[in-house]
Amino acid sequence: MNLSMKTENTCPSLVAKDYRSDTKPVWCPGCGDFGVLLSLTKSLAELQLNPKNVAVISGIGCSSRIPAYLNTFGFHGVHGRALTIGTGLKVARPDLTVIVAGGDGDGFSIGGNHFLHACRRNVDMTYIVMDNELYGMTKGQASPTSAPDWEYGKLTPGGTHMKPFHPLVVGLASGANFIARVSGTNPNGAVPIISEAIRHPGFSLVHVLSPCITFNREQLEWKKMVRDAVVPTTNDAGKAARYLMSDDGFNLGILFKGDRLPYDLKSEKTVDGPADLEAQFSV
Amino acid sequence: MTEQSISITMTGSGGSGVMTAGNMLLDAAGRSGLFGIMTRSAGPQIRGGEAAAMLRLSNKPILSHKDQFDILLGIDWKNADLFASEIVLDNNSITIGETGIPQAFTESAGRHYELSVAEIAKQIPDGRANMVALGVAAKLISIPLSAIKEVLTKSLLKQKGEGAVRSSLEAVEAGMAAASAIPSIPAPTADPEAAANNWSITGNEACGMGAIRGGIRFVAAYPITPATEVLEWLATNLPKLGGKLVQAEDELASINQAIGASFGGVPSLTATSGPGIALMTESLGLSVASETPIVVIDVMRGGPSTGIPAKSEQSDLNIAVFGLHGDAPHVVTAPLTIADCLMxxxxxxxxxxxxxxxxxxxxxxxxxxxxxxxxxVPDAGYEPERAIAVNPDKTYQRYADTENGVSPMSLPGTESGQYTADGLEHTQSGRPSSKAEDHHRQMNKRLRKIKGFDFGDNWAEASGDDDAEIAVLTWGSSFGAISQAVEELRQSGQKLRLIGVRLISPAQPERMKKLLNNVKKVLVIEQNHSGQFYHYLKAYYDLDAEIKSIAIPGPLPILPSQVRQYLRDWSQI
Structure with missing residues (x-):
């Protein structure tokens, strides 16, 4: 197998729609994920990435259907494990651009442990989480980011009474190297931020407010509530932490940009073949 | 050349260095031209605690322990009685050690020699009791001092300096001198020529080396007893070939990292034990559905749940074959010996x-x-032969319904080769589909590629008498003790056939039928409680013979004497 595919990595002639496949999304009308699909294709075009060198990896959930709608390589795996497939792929094939995508349940509940360790490990990939504060594919249960008093979760009538998970604070504390928030209701505003996330070395977390108006009509309001963050991007984790801890969840922008070196396994070939390892077994 | 062998167990409490002495004895025996095995048994302590190093040395390669040990050598006797069920002695066995031999051993052994290795060690500056014991053992087994010297130099010089080598050697010589008072014991004759080609290797290392030979270049690792050494060996050796090993956060991550790397075109592996294989089961199904090749080594231990982590059992056959949900054709293999872990x-x-x-x-x-x-063990020559899509065009279909069921895989980076791998049922192009025709087509394709494949002669090892009417069927490590028992019975005139099955799934009923030609009785022996292999054979093989299950659960290894007894009882000879 020839893996030295250092061919042309850029494709200047492509536009956003060239990154779409002809598969029609399963999403409901008004779903924020349409905006994310548009933003992502625009970013890929802006970065002039050749679709054959991009892999989009996902788990299970509405938003995790996104790889099939793209003209890149894709992997639609099992629930909660998208980051781990992305990690294996990027470590084995550092020449590829790896983007992991999914929802809040997939990433922060069933896949929560992998989220922590992906931030720590800092593999050079981008994680786009489309957060609608609920499980949509199973038709409306509370997720880790649901408000504690959201009454309509079908497994938590009367509310979850649990503190919502704060992905950006947890991501920062765990070592994510790039932290941003965008909105699925403003695709054009998200494009430069997603592009920057893909460009930035190490593990980049892009938290997307992606409303599900099918199971939570109140999220129609998100469009009006989001605003650009008033603070400049920082590389100071302390500053970012103070800001994020007091943030109401609707500030958009690049909120932290770290300078940690990405995960790199040194594996320089020092022997010709397996036979050279046999000497260690000699009695 | 007839087989001659000698078995010795050394025991000692925490910090006594019994494992070091055992390893050095095996190493020195190997250098002198002997073959052998060493198993270890320890209490539940993480570090230290009572331990036993059990060796059998022979002039021929051996696969298992004998029924009893010839020599029990105590560095001390603290808690040694905990090993009474594992260290079987008989009237011909001797014990050597300080006063206070546990009753379990005074009753079973024929002779006792009082000799305190600790007291001898005290008379040597920096002398250690385990090195004295090494000298005693070496003298009794007739291992030359030169071989011990080589081992001491190799293991101690770099780390501990010349002084440590000198004091250890002095202790070994003192042990040898003390042992000359003990009447000599028939020991196997070494062939010094053999040493040049011999290896000292564990099954876990052998699995690691086999993986590298097979072309594995990505490994995802999560530690678990007793599989950890497979991963640790690969962690230091894989990078030498440009391969990569990632320590994952859990087994769910390790199997999916392997799937991700393999999707990228790099042959990938993870290793685990029972609890880990249980966690990985969902993603084994993903590997089946997405047709992404991976290898998972399950170094089995006593189960269920946490079970008995450091002891053997062959009780994961069911989960390996049947654990996946849905109809999920895949392959399950099992090495028969330590050498066979490589192939x-x-x-x-x-x-x-x-x-x-x-x-x-x-x-x-x-x-x-x-x-x-x-x-x-020479390289078996197998290299990855994944079907890769070459120059795919717009008509490329990742899950194309090909004649043999294997569809060429396009690797990321391939022009016009883009597709989405999916655990959802899909069309030939990979698009999610819940249509009956797509589901049936893909299920048939996935089954066909495995059912139609010619697995060749590797599927089993058969030996013994072609005209035997009794056959013993087994798998995994039980093969060792059973081969020994079958060989002994054959030498005493009984006709027997032995079949060790290496390819557990898919079943090979036609091939089995040929091997069991004329066989009237089949004894199925395995190390678990419910007879998992027996029931699997009953379900997937058409065995035209009387068939009996001998299922002996762990943690104690199956002994050749047990096998002989079952065979005698059953065949009424």
Whole structure:
């Protein structure tokens, strides 16, 4: 197998729609994920990435259907494990651009442990989480980011009474190297931020407010509530932490940009073949 | 040349260095030209605690312990009685050690020699009791001082300096002198020529080496007893070939990292034990459905749940074959011996890659954590032969319904080769589909590629008498003790056939039928409680013979004497 595919990595002639496949999304009308699909294709075009060198990896959930709608390589795996497939792929094939995508349940509940360790490990990939504060594919249960008093979760009538998970604070504390928030209701505003996330070395977390108006009509309001963050991007984790801890969840922008070196396994070939390892077994 | 062997167990409490002495004895025996095995048994302590190093040394390669030990040598006797069920002695056995031999051993052994290695060690500056014991053992087994000297230099000079080598050697010589008071014991005659080609290797190392030979270049690792050494060996050796090993956060991550790397075109593997294989089961199904090849080594231990982590059992056959939900054709193999861990793992990589499906390798603690001196094992020659899509065009379909069921895989980076791998049922192009025709087509395709494949002669090892009416069927590490028993019975005139099955799934009923030609009685022996292999044979093989199950659960290894007894009872001879 020839893996030295250092061919042309850029494709200047492509536009956003060239990154779409002809598969029609399963999403409901008004779903924020349409905006994310548009933003992502625009970013890929802006970065002039050749679709054959991009892999989009996902788990299970509405938003995790996104790889099939793209003209890149894709992997639609099992629930909660998208980051781990992305990690294996990027470590084995550092020449590829790896983007992991999914929802809040997939990433922060069933896949929560992998989220922590992906931030720590800092593999050079981008994680786009489309957060609608609920499980949509199973038709409306509370997720880790649901408000504690959201009454309509079908497994938590009367509310979850649990503190919502704060992905950006947890991501920062765990070592994510790039932290941003965008909105699925403003695709054009998200494009430069997603592009920057893909460009930035190490593990980049892009938290997307992606409303599900099918199971939570109140999220129609998100469009009006989001605003650009008033603070400049920082590389100071302390500053970012103070800001994020007091943030109401609707500030958009690049909120932290770290300078940690990405995960790199040194594996320089020092022997010709397996036979050279046999000497260690000699009695 | 007839087989001559001698078995010795050394015991000692925490910090006594019994394992070091055992390893050095095996190493020195290997250098002098003997073959052998060493198994270890320890209490539940993480570090230290009572331990036993059990060795059998022979002039021929051996696969298992004998029924009893010839020599029990105590560095001390603290808690040694905990090993009474494992250290079987008889009237011909001797014990050597300070006063206070546990009653279990005074009753069973024929002779006792009082000799305190600790007291002898005290008379030597920096002398250690375990080195005195090493000298005693070496003298009794007739291992030359020169071989011990080589081992001491190799293990101690770099780390501990010349002084440590000198004091250890002095202790060994003192032990040898003390042992000359003990009447000599018939010991195997070494062939010094053999040493040049011999290896000292554990089953876990052998699995690691087999994986590398097979072409594995990405490994995801999460530690678990007794599989950890497979991963640790790969962690230091894989990078030398440009491969990569990632320590994952859990087993869910490790199997999916392997799937991700394999999707990228790099042959990938993870290793685990029972609790880990249980966690990985969902993603084994993903590997089946997405047709992404991976190899998972399960070094089995006592189960269920946490079970008995450091002891062997062959009780994961059911989960390996049947654990996946849905109809999920895949491959399950099992090495029969420590040497076979090399070939079976290498072959398993080949099968996974060739068939684009997960292959589970069922090793076990008894193979994995036993160190053996064996003749060096040549490379079996299997290399990854994954069907790769070359110059795909717009008509490319990742899951094309091909004649043999294997569809060429496009690797990321391939022009016009983009597709989405999916655990959802899909069309030939990979688009999610819940249509009956797509589901049936893909299920048929996934089954066909495995059912239609010619697995060749590797599927089993058959030996013994062609005209025997009694056959013993087994798998995994039990093969060792059973081969020994069958060989002994054959030498005493009984006609027997022995079949060790290496390819557990898919079943090979036609091939089995040929091997069992004329056989009237089949004894199925395995190390678990419910007869998992027996029931599997009953379900998937058409055995035209009387068939009986002998299922003996762990943690104690199956002994040749047990097998002989079952065979005598059953065949009424």
């Amino acid at each position: 079976t793992t290498q072959w398993s990589v080949y099968l996974a890659e060739k068939l684009q499906t997960p292959t589970i390798v069922l090793s076990d603690q008894a193979l994995g954590q036993t160190r053996a001196v064996i003749p060096g």
